[in-house]
Amino acid sequence: MRDFFIRSFEMLVGVIVVVMGIAVLIGAVGAMFGGNMMGTGGGILAGLAVLVIGGIYVVFMGGIMYLGLGIYQNTKRTAELLERSRAG
Numbered sequence: 001m002r003d004f005f006i007r008s009f010e011m012l013v014g015v016i017v018v019v020m021g022i023a024v025l026i027g028a029v030g031a032m033f034g035g036n037m038m039g040t041g042g043g044i045l046a047g048l049a050v051l052v053i054g055g056i057y058v059v060f061m062g063g064i065m066y067l068g069l070g071i072y073q074n075t076k077r078t079a080e081l082l083e084r085s086r087a088g
Helices: 002-033 044-087
Strands: none
């Protein structure tokens, strides 16, 4: 049952990263062509800023989530290896 939840979380992390990427793209387009919020007119630079900063955020957050999953997988493999070496 534990493996089911871990595999489900791995799939969920992939979906979350993709949705975050799509949200950054939509936000960048919205910043480029958006209306006049607080006296700013948007434009190419605003869209590029959202795209760059949002892209860095997606990479950072996705990396942290995948790092956590990688630590779990490495710990699991190490425990299995130690169990085999004690039994053998």
